[in-house]
Amino acid sequence: MSSIVRKPGFYSTVQDLGRPGWRKDGISEGGAMDRYALRCANLLVGNNEGEAGLELTLAGAELQATSDLLIAVCGAYMTPLIDGEEMPMWRPVRVAAGASVSFGAAAIGCRAYIAVAGGIAVAPALGSRGTDTRAGIGGVAGRPLRAGDALPCGAEAPWAAAWRGELGARAAQQPQARHSWAAPGWFAPPLAYGGGAEDGIELRAMPGAEYGQFGEAARAALFRERYRVAPASDRMGVRLEGPPLEIEAGSGELLSHGVVPGTVQVPAGGLPIILGADCQTTGGYPKIAHVISVDLPLLAQAKPGDTIRFREVSLQEAQRIGISFEREMQRLAAAVRLRKP
Amino acid sequence: MLAAVEPAVEPLGDRALVVRVPGRDLLNDWRVMAGIAECVQAARREWIVDVVAAYETVTIVYDPMRLAGLFPEERLPYERAAAEVLQILAVESAQPAAEARLIDIPVCYGGIYGPDLRESAARSELSEEHFIERHASGSYIVTMIGFMPGFPYLTGLPPQLAQPRKAAPRSRVPAGSVGIAGSQTGVYPLESPGGWQLIGRTPLKLFDYRRESPSLLQAGDRVRFVPIDGKRMADLEGSR
Numbered sequence: 001m002s003s004i005v006r007k008p009g010f011y012s013t014v015q016d017l018g019r020p021g022w023r024k025d026g027i028s029e030g031g032a033m034d035r036y037a038l039r040c041a042n043l044l045v046g047n048n049e050g051e052a053g054l055e056l057t058l059a060g061a062e063l064q065a066t067s068d069l070l071i072a073v074c075g076a077y078m079t080p081l082i083d084g085e086e087m088p089m090w091r092p093v094r095v096a097a098g099a100s101v102s103f104g105a106a107a108i109g110c111r112a113y114i115a116v117a118g119g120i121a122v123a124p125a126l127g128s129r130g131t132d133t134r135a136g137i138g139g140v141a142g143r144p145l146r147a148g149d150a151l152p153c154g155a156e157a158p159w160a161a162a163w164r165g166e167l168g169a170r171a172a173q174q175p176q177a178r179h180s181w182a183a184p185g186w187f188a189p190p191l192a193y194g195g196g197a198e199d200g201i202e203l204r205a206m207p208g209a210e211y212g213q214f215g216e217a218a219r220a221a222l223f224r225e226r227y228r229v230a231p232a233s234d235r236m237g238v239r240l241e242g243p244p245l246e247i248e249a250g251s252g253e254l255l256s257h258g259v260v261p262g263t264v265q266v267p268a269g270g271l272p273i274i275l276g277a278d279c280q281t282t283g284g285y286p287k288i289a290h291v292i293s294v295d296l297p298l299l300a301q302a303k304p305g306d307t308i309r310f311r312e313v314s315l316q317e318a319q320r321i322g323i324s325f326e327r328e329m330q331r332l333a334a335a336v337r338l339r340k341p
Numbered sequence: 342m343l344a345a346v347e348p349a350v351e352p353l354g355d356r357a358l359v360v361r362v363p364g365r366d367l368l369n370d371w372r373v374m375a376g377i378a379e380c381v382q383a384a385r386r387e388w389i390v391d392v393v394a395a396y397e398t399v400t401i402v403y404d405p406m407r408l409a410g411l412f413p414e415e416r417l418p419y420e421r422a423a424a425e426v427l428q429i430l431a432v433e434s435a436q437p438a439a440e441a442r443l444i445d446i447p448v449c450y451g452g453i454y455g456p457d458l459r460e461s462a463a464r465s466e467l468s469e470e471h472f473i474e475r476h477a478s479g480s481y482i483v484t485m486i487g488f489m490p491g492f493p494y495l496t497g498l499p500p501q502l503a504q505p506r507k508a509a510p511r512s513r514v515p516a517g518s519v520g521i522a523g524s525q526t527g528v529y530p531l532e533s534p535g536g537w538q539l540i541g542r543t544p545l546k547l548f549d550y551r552r553e554s555p556s557l558l559q560a561g562d563r564v565r566f567v568p569i570d571g572k573r574m575a576d577l578e579g580s581r
Contacts, residue, residue: 025548
């Protein structure tokens, strides 16, 4: 079970849920920027949520199945095609050996995720198959995908094998032209990604440790103004353009200290940066706010030019939202497992 | 014990917290922080994800779901985590990190390995030999690992050797480069862009994910730079 990369797309990497536990060595947690999309895609092909899949950025790759596969595509809408025919997202899809799965530019959102039954079985590094391009570890040789890379798969679960068989039988009954794929009618709920929407992407955020060192105007502006995602954004950080946030005189850079994904830091120029999955383990800029963990998938789907707004929540709310979100994920996992062909 | 001052805990987002010990002197804080980090690591709680010691803080990343599962009562995961961490520190009485490991880092100074040595020595009004001697006689302490995998923030640079950052950062600084920026000296574990003044290079791998401890150095370690010549450098590089 495997596939081959024919075209790598703009920036595609193997990602799982990252490698927590190595920050003391200066190693980022990393992992998928949109964890909801990756976890969902994995559940839909019978995998554990944390198996490795592919993260495509802005414009997608072209892959060729070298054996029959069960895949699921979640996240940004990149016009996914199988042998030129549009394929559905957010559900399991059987792809016939030899068929080609291709993606265009992201129309809504920024990152699409592909999970394959059995997971992508590249060698793990420090407990994760996720690609950390700075450390040069994980994924395929620690780098983004290139044309010709082979992506082996692990062993699929019985649930996936049953669906692959059933969908294969359905495909065989289609007219000749439709043999390359088949999918069931049910699907998982997509998150409402606000990419490109009129009123922008709303990120819930709680005040950070240095919030009080910013002037009243800056504190009000943070939760009132709209910010635009700058082109120089990547997995390390999403840079924002908009009204600068003035810090009070005498404050500014701090001694380096721990930072985490979602931290909104404000360098001297006053333009905030929201740290992403590959952020450094330590930083020294004042932290005006933190985007809550549950909303990091929305951040992952913000592409250059999109508009971002912050809405203030408390730590209590953030953690309650987090716990209920995880309970929903557990229900989704159970619901998918109950769908037998 | 950590002196009479109670450590203070504050949140860092919704899945991390920061431990501070207020009102201490910065020169020795790293010891206290390394001690706290060690103590929290040693407690081996399954909800603790990561522990990062820095100059005046220890950051603890935790798993709110694990905490909610372990303690299903109404308390917030953060409150639970904060109380547990303070309890660990009170019961285990974190000791300031005692005499740390001493790690020798061989450095080939100047030439192709240290393209900025000549200018740096001139700025410090020293001959290159004296500059090397000074740099290698300093006793350095790793206050934290951060910025990139295995990158040590070292205190202890003789003040006379302090250098401004380069006006235009290099787009490629080779792995192993030893540099100075402001009053800090450090070693680049991986090739990366960088604006430090480069004075030499070490053949040691400061970061290797195949090692049991991927970062050669840890917060609290003492470091000594040992000058080596080009031949020894080539031998050591060949044997890596």
